Amino acid sequence: MGRLIVVSNRVATPTETKGSAGGLAVGVFGALKDTGGVWFGWSGDVVSETVANAGPTLETDGTVTFATTGLTRKDYDQYYRGFSNATLWPVFHYRNDLARYEREEYAGYRRVNAWLAHKLIKLLEPDDIIWVHDYHLIPFAEALRAEGIRNRIGFFLHIPFPSPQILLNIPPHEELVKSLCCYDLIGFQTENDELAFHDYLRRHARGTVSGDGHAEAFGRELRTGVYRIGVFPDDIAEQSKRYESRQHVLDLKQSLEGRKLIMSVDRLDYSKGLVERFRAFEALLERSPEWRGNVTLVQIAPPTRSDVTTYQDIRQQLEYEAGRINGKYSGLDYTPIRYLNQQYDRWKLMSLFRESQVGFVTPLHDGMNLVAKEYVAAQNPDDPGVLVLSMFAGAAAELEGALIVNPHDSIGMCEALQRALAMPLDERKRRHEIDMQALRKNDLGVWRDSFLRDLRSVPLAAPGSDGSAEKKKQDRRDAAS
């Protein structure tokens, strides 16, 4: 079996791949260890042109090589901060109102993809399979193909794929989808995302799609599939139990003085619906006076992408909302919302989840949302908390035991909180068991292994072939005759 080459915008360090019980880094690293291979991408550093052009820097751990490169300031601004996070991210999360489009940034995005692909080629062997992750790297396979690479290349999109009417807002939408069609296999988080992609191919690219996920467009044949990313639930359960009596949990418990706890954890991002969530919590205090002074919302939200203007705006808005609501409902010994802009260690988060009565996860749009899955897995099965989950998180399709809400309906969310806070033990246990079964059935290993199995089964383009749909069909006819 050939090696696995993983390509992602950021590469986890060898230490990060070992430090947590269920992170994506651990899942991907597990697959790399099985076959040996390379994890290639940006180091996270902004460097001079000389340093950027010198890389990649190689670090090995057993049979796995971590190959990273820095980006120049211009590349960072155009590829990462610009087109990836100020155009693709908002549009793919249905926020055209927050998106901007600059031709130079798009040109930079394609240039960096081509530059990265060129760097990777030196590390490739003919029977490697290549697994590319996420929206930063849509043109990556096309750039490899342009340099004559014929290996199997798969792509997994971690975020939603928008419906065509939304995607059309990005001026080079056709070029982007054409680039996607250079992959052999494209994986989506949910059926809705896959359908939206098929819809684009049929209606805007004169493509064809067959029931089994085979598609043909822009002269290329490819496969698509749904691969729901998961967690390792039993590892998380074990971790949350192991740390439940640590000092940070005891401190929190003591400070709550018997109040119920609602927990929310997100990156500080406008797609996560934090403002709407704060307002739903406000509605709870407004409409249910019995909960005033008796329930606390802890929102952990470390800032990300803070050099993108829209992220500075959402941060300001949240500070205002938290201050306003706390001003209205605080007492001398009670603060309703504890809003923390900090990154926490995973094991700490899991044990805090276990301590809370409600997990409040209400993104406006989210590819999957692993926090929702982690919250369920971290619960004490004898006294579990209740997950209140947005219908627009990919996880909602799997977690039938959660109370599903519309994040635009603050009264609806408030009613779900009321129900969750008052839910009898029997019902909580039943709902938790349903969700744990779903998490076990489709854990992180299933996600990874099924994607890689499907990628390995894609027919390889014949030597000398240009990999086009026509040539592949001819190869099949030749093989059959």
Ligand code: ADQ
């Ligand atoms: P994210 O948008 O980052 O990921 P999510 O899946 O919820 O969203 O979180 C990823 C991880 O970050 C989780 O393991 C979580 O525990 C951790 N995390 C979040 N906030 C944290 C904090 N304050 N401190 C420490 N850790 C924190 C993208 C897509 C999602 C998709 C994932 C995986 O946007 O839709 O589920 O990729 O495919």
